[in-house]
Amino acid sequence: MTETTPLIGEPLALDLVNTRPLGTDLLATTEQLADWLARESERHPELALDRPTPADLAAVHDVRDRIATVLDAILHDRRPPATALRALTAAQAAAPAIRSLDWDGAAVVTTPHRDGPPAARLSAVLAEAAADLLTDPALAKLKRCEADDCALLFLPAHPKRRWCSPERCGNRIRVARYYRKHKE
Numbered sequence: 001m002t003e004t005t006p007l008i009g010e011p012l013a014l015d016l017v018n019t020r021p022l023g024t025d026l027l028a029t030t031e032q033l034a035d036w037l038a039r040e041s042e043r044h045p046e047l048a049l050d051r052p053t054p055a056d057l058a059a060v061h062d063v064r065d066r067i068a069t070v071l072d073a074i075l076h077d078r079r080p081p082a083t084a085l086r087a088l089t090a091a092q093a094a095a096p097a098i099r100s101l102d103w104d105g106a107a108v109v110t111t112p113h114r115d116g117p118p119a120a121r122l123s124a125v126l127a128e129a130a131a132d133l134l135t136d137p138a139l140a141k142l143k144r145c146e147a148d149d150c151a152l153l154f155l156p157a158h159p160k161r162r163w164c165s166p167e168r169c170g171n172r173i174r175v176a177r178y179y180r181k182h183k184e
Contacts, residue, residue: 004026005026006018006019006026006027006036006039007152007164007165007168008036008039008040008043010153010154010155011129011132011133011136011155012040012043012044012126012129012133013067013126013129013130013132013133013134014071014133014153014154014155015040016060016063016064016067016126016129017064017067017068017071017153018152018153018164019036019064020064020068021150021151021152022149022150022151027057027060027061027064029057030051030052030053030054030056030057033052033056033057033060034049034050034051034052037049037052037122044125044129046112046114046125047122047125049118049122052118052122053118053119055117055118055119056118056119056122058119059091059119059120059122059123060122060123060126062087062091062123063088063091063123063126063127063130064126066084066087066088066091066127066130067084067088067126067130067133069081069084070084070085070088070130070134071142071153074134074139074142075142075144075153080134088127088130088131089127089131091120091123091124091126091127092124092127092128092131093124094116094120094123094124095114095115095116095120095121095123095124096114096124097112097113097114097124097128098112098113098114098115099111099112100112100113138155139155141155141156141159142154142155143155143156143161143162145162145163145164145169146162146163146169147163147164147169147172150163150164150168150169152164152165152169
């Protein structure tokens with residue numbers, strides 16, 4: 001299965017890891033990164049970045065690789081490499097979130113912002129999303145899609161969910177199973 005559009009809708013860190021399905025990289029160019037960031041910024045406005053640079057792309061790839069390494073270890077009941085965990089912590093520290101307090105006329109509100117170059121800010125947001133995911137008790141439910149030609153990860157809302165997407169893998173597997181059953 002070759003997909004050209006990344007699935008979104010899982011926690012941000014999983015969406016990022018899922019941009020590298022089997023045999024391809026859906027964030028290989030700055031244009032693809034810009035498209036993914038635009039799609040994700042609907043749920044995560046802090047990801048809005050008009051024109052990513054090669055440095056931004058490299059930073060995203062580094063964070064994605066670290067998250068993937070940690071998740072792979074967890075899926076195989078192994079201890080995550082300390083180097084990957086330290087790198088994700090360092091990425092967050094490079095552009096920590098500051099919540100500015102302000103008065104909107106009726107209440108105190110906060111506006112988060114980060115200082116630093118775009119690559120550091122982007123890495124920090126993604127590494128923070130990884131920290132949220134990796135410390136979430138729901139991570140114990142993490143699954144890899146059961147389709148033979150898919151490696152995407154997901155957190156099932158229903159315990160019987162087996163595929164990354166009912167439209168992509170689920171429907172394809174069900175059609176193939178129906179065809180095999182009725183061909184005989």
